[in-house]
Amino acid sequence: MPMLHHRDTVFVLELGEDENRFSPDWLDTVHGMLDTVEKHDGPAALVTAGQGKFYSNGLDLEWLMAHADRMQDYVRDVHELFARVLTLPVPTVAAVNGHAFGAGAMLAMAHDFRVMRADRGFFCFPEADINIPFTPGMAALIQGKLTPAAAIASMTTAQRFGGQDAERLGLVDAVASEDELLDAASDRVRALAGKDKGTLGAIKSTMFASVVTALRTTSPES
Numbered sequence: 335m336p337m338l339h340h341r342d343t344v345f346v347l348e349l350g351e352d353e354n355r356f357s358p359d360w361l362d363t364v365h366g367m368l369d370t371v372e373k374h375d376g377p378a379a380l381v382t383a384g385q386g387k388f389y390s391n392g393l394d395l396e397w398l399m400a401h402a403d404r405m406q407d408y409v410r411d412v413h414e415l416f417a418r419v420l421t422l423p424v425p426t427v428a429a430v431n432g433h434a435f436g437a438g439a440m441l442a443m444a445h446d447f448r449v450m451r452a453d454r455g456f457f458c459f460p461e462a463d464i465n466i467p468f469t470p471g472m473a474a475l476i477q478g479k480l481t482p483a484a485a486i487a488s489m490t491t492a493q494r495f496g497g498q499d500a501e502r503l504g505l506v507d508a509v510a511s512e513d514e515l516l517d518a519a520s521d522r523v524r525a526l527a528g529k530d531k532g533t534l535g536a537i538k539s540t541m542f543a544s545v546v547t548a549l550r551t552t553s554p555e556s
Contacts, residue, residue: 335360338367343377343527344520345370349384355394356437361411371424372531379523380422382445383429383516389455390438412437413471413549419444420475420542420549423535425526429519430497430506436460440472442506443479449519450501452509456494463492471549478545480504 336354339346347367350360371380384390398408419426419441428434428442432455439457442448450457459476461468468476468489477485484504487493497509510518539546 336363336367338370341520342524344379344381344524345374346516346520347371347380347382349382349390351385353388354384354390354438355397356390356392356412356415357394357397358408358411360394361415364415365418368418368422372422377527378531379425379427379520379527381427381429381516381519381523382441383519384431387432387455388438389428389430389432389434390441391433391435392437392440409469413469416440416444416471416475417546417549421535421538421546423531423538425523425529425534427519427522429515430455430457431512431515434458436466437472439505440475443476447508447519447522448506449508449510449515449522450497450506451512451515452497453511454497456496457500457505458492458494459488460492462490471545471551474545474548478542 336350337348339348347364371378393412398405401408426445427447427449428445430442430448430450432451434442434455434457436459439459473489476489480488481504487503488495488505495503495505497506500506501509508518
């Protein structure tokens with residue numbers, strides 16, 4: 335399960351040690367940790383990272399197959415996580431330590447910045463290959479962060495991008511070695527940690543108002 339650590343002004347939210355799929359318990363735990371970051375009295379920034387082979391493989395399809403009657407509520411909860419990270423009133427960066435697939439890649443997209451391990455792991459939106467169309471909210475999130483060319487190249491092809499290719503396309507902002515990844519990600523936001531939370535949250539909410547609306551008002555059937 336996720337864990338939260340505090341390094342100076344930077345909070346590090348470790349997503350877990352396995353595939354870090356979005357089970358309901360996992361979602362609840364992450365929201366509780368985001369509460370801690372938001373309520374922190376003082377400068378704060380957030381880094382999220384997985385451990386080992388995966389950043390996150392996204393949706394918990396095994397749980398979803400066993401609870402098909404709860405699909406709409408589940409997707410709504412996933413959308414809410416994206417909307418919250420997108421507008422979190424502190425600087426955020428995803429340290430993509432390994433595979434980021436589907437909704438896991440979308441979670442990384444919701445951050446302000448992304449730093450990916452250079453030599454291992456793939457960043458991928460596999461929906462075109464697994465016959466699961468993007469919801470309008472998910473599409474809006476990805477397109478809100480990428481150029482039109484990068485969105486087409488990643489959303490319609492299901493191509494797997496290693497760190498260097500992901501950086502060239504603009505899926506991530508930088509790459510780093512495994513040993514330097516967490517420090518490189520932390521350095522991206524440490525100097526920004528003193529930004530006023532109210533102001534930063536308002537700026538993000540304005541910048542991404544249409545994306546948040548799409549995430550919070552669309553369902554799997556939309």
